[in-house]
Amino acid sequence: MGPDIARSPLFIGSFYNHWDRYPTWTLLAALFVIFVLFRVYETARQYRRLRHFKGPPLAAVSKSWLLKTVTGPRGHLEFYKVTKKYGSLARIGPNDLLNDDPGLMRRMLGVRSGYRRSDWYDGMRFNPSRDNVLSCRDEDEHTKLRSKMAAGYSGREVQAFEQKIDDNLVRLIRLIERYVDGRKPFDFGRKAQFFTLDVISDLAFGEPFGFVASDSDMYEYIKTTEENLPVFMGMTVVPWVIRLFRIAKRFSAERFGPDAKVQRDMLGSFVAHGLTQEEAESEILLQIIAGSDTTATAIRATLLYIITNPRVHNKLLAEILSKYNTTARRPIISDAEARNLPYLQAVIKEGLRIFPPVAGLMAKKAPPEGDTWNGVFIPGGTRVGWSSWAMFRRPDVFGEDADEFRPERWLVGQGEDAKEEDGTAGAAEKKLREMEATIELIFSSGRYQCLGRPVALMELDKVFFEHVGRGPEGLIFETNADKGVLSAASTT
Template sequence: MSQFSIASLEYWHLGVLALVTYAVRLYGQYSRLKDFKGPRTTGFSSLWLISAVKGHKTHLAYASVNERFGPVARIGPNDLITSSPELLWRMNGARSTYTKGEWYLSTRIQPGHDSVFSGIDEDHHTKRRAQLASGYSGKENPGLENDIDTQILNWIHLIKTKYITTSKSFRPMDLARKAQYFTLDVITQIAFGEAFGDLVNDEDMHRYVQSTEEMLEVMAISGAIPALRYMFTIEWLGNLVFPSDKDSTGIGRLIGIAKDLISKRFGPKAVYRQDMIDSFIRHGLKQDELVSESLLQVLAGSDTSATSIRATMLYLMSHPRIYRKLQAEIDAAVRAGKAPSPVIKASEAAELPYLQAVIKEGMRIWPAVTGMLPKVVPPGGDTVEIDGKQVYLPGGTNVGYCAWGIHHNKDVFGEDAHVFRPERWLEARGENLARMAKTAELIWGWGKYQCLGRPVATIELNKVFFELLRNFDFSLVDPAKPWKSANVGLWMQSELWVEVTERSAT
């Protein structure tokens, strides 16, 4: 036999061996979770996960899987998705032995640098949460509410000067963009001590909104593909692909601003303010850690709160009965002197029952975060009871969160769970109300993974709906096409065109 023939035979054997090895690996992936049904290809590849992101309706894709295949279903080779509140409470509980999955690595804004959200080391996560808790709560940031008030007044001023429609002038406003300007100015004021100034200038000052939307899909797809996740862990590699602090706009510009402003808090001529950053410094965060946490505040805090404002306002405008009922409660509070100008206190807003019901219902029917947020089953596996059946979850499996399925669950919220009806929160009693409330809490995360920014977002939402409806009347310009809305785990929303008219003093 010639040397050529021998070499060809060896290559053929190697090829067959590689193919068999690959087939065995694929079968091993499939067989680990063979008891869980899901769309075709999910047992062997991440193609379904990628297509769900590319379809820009990730929330509905996840929900349809649970509707079709049950409360725990397969969406990838090592990935399950659940619409079971009980399993979510178990995985995220304070004493849970479940851990964060590698999906979180794809949420790093700076390659190689973790925030409290992106880090997957549990001990580090617990320590970092303890360092951040006081600052986020507002206990060590006495100016927090005033900072939010300032931006609410800026938004009201912008509307009054540029976007009031009269009998002689039609001036539509994109509520989707202005909501993002508001939340960006709030969170940059809190995170950096200086607002972007989007509301004052009526402009996306650093092209942040555009660049964020471009980046979100990349991050979501990276979360579905293990090889891509590691670009976020290798700093030099990530720096070749992702935004740089030398960029003049977008996420890179945000990183540059964060580094510059936070550097001023250190050194012999350090700037001192009694604010959130000061709290973080006093609890031990280093300069580079502060940059990572500040970037997280801006990305997570502005996008999620803006989504809640947009969606709730859209539902209010689409339901005149609810709109007028809320506005009547607001007007009554003003007449009773419970909300002196210029901006209602958060504590006063918290005492208005229908306002609170509207906020809860808006966040329930349109959850701001619909990404998987997967947790990893402990090494020994776990047996859980779901819908009266014992279900075994193999160790090392990623189990994700189906937000749309959970918060539209008819068994929890009633047969009309798909309907925006704030009254459900006022009518429910006893165990039914307790289960609704506990399930709705999953919007904020749960247990050891609960959202640290909740106090800030709660103050924002309590105030902003009250003041917008106190000062103005809103209506949709085109009810047949109210907005553009896409989902890749977070929302990308624009062109929520509204007509605004000014109200007379109540």
């Protein structure tokens, strides 16, 4: 009995009209056979659609390989291995491809692209009843949300935008100094999370949560995040979000109603541009979760590479000290000054490249008519995700030493060979432009570009400058083979 016969009206009608003639076990057996045949048919159909793409054998017929990988602690490394073994466009699920080609990534993110957000983004809906700017899959609604929030994220309508970051960084420096003065060990990774959570809450709601001031995991946010993150990566909504949802509702409620609080912070800007109370609750959750953890990861990962590489540390310190000696000392360096320090900027780019803080697939759905890339057809409706870890280690983009932390690669366009004799870009400058265009994908691009990019880069500029410039001697960073850089940093 083939699947087409089993699904035909004649078969189903005959079976339904005479079901009472069969014993119960026969009925159950028949239903089981029909179910198995249907699953075999569906599996074969899915397999054939993407049979011209290579990948882990199990991934072609089941989602189990993908689910195991995304919920594991080393999924980013598994994806990297897949692209190394099977190529730039590899199969990781019955209807899923993995990409490490920056050209295809930019094509997918283009303003006129036929690719759209896939159901992967449903997992970013932290409020079960309302989309946020990251989870929204409706293009028109997504554009409207971005327009309401762009001014707030840019800092144009946030009072003392940069000063708030400075104030929170001063509190972090003083906290570290207390540990150093007392010769006590401490977990720098945890302090970095405290700092980024205080920054985003101060910018968004007008006051910091107080993680650094209390030197504690307030609301047990970090504890519950770390405990539930593997589950979160494999599910749409998880119960621990409820605790954060209460915080979001409290902050949102203060800005609406007859006694609404009016403040020049991000949330105030969002409301002024038409964000509703329900929308505000969803965006607050996104800010707390996505706006703090990714930046904290970038801080502790890059700092780990700086501290454990004496050449890089000494070169960066020399640049910083030259700045101190030529400029009137401010409590915290301005963002404008930091952006004019070439080696500091090279270190930041290299840190984002060697350990990208965003490891999610961010899968887009191919247009209904399909797409052709490098002569290979991608059927319509196929989910195409990316591996940031693999993309930022491509030797053809970043050089044969792409697995090494070497900030100098970002300075190649400043030498004598940067320009041709006629003034056009030389080979070195073209390579630099290619690398910079690729690393920018960490913040996505086009209509999907991360709204929090200015905040994150400002935090990185200031943290690395101040920590290396003022940093006490004797800081020891430890790593763990299973946890990567989510490790303790201590001083003795």
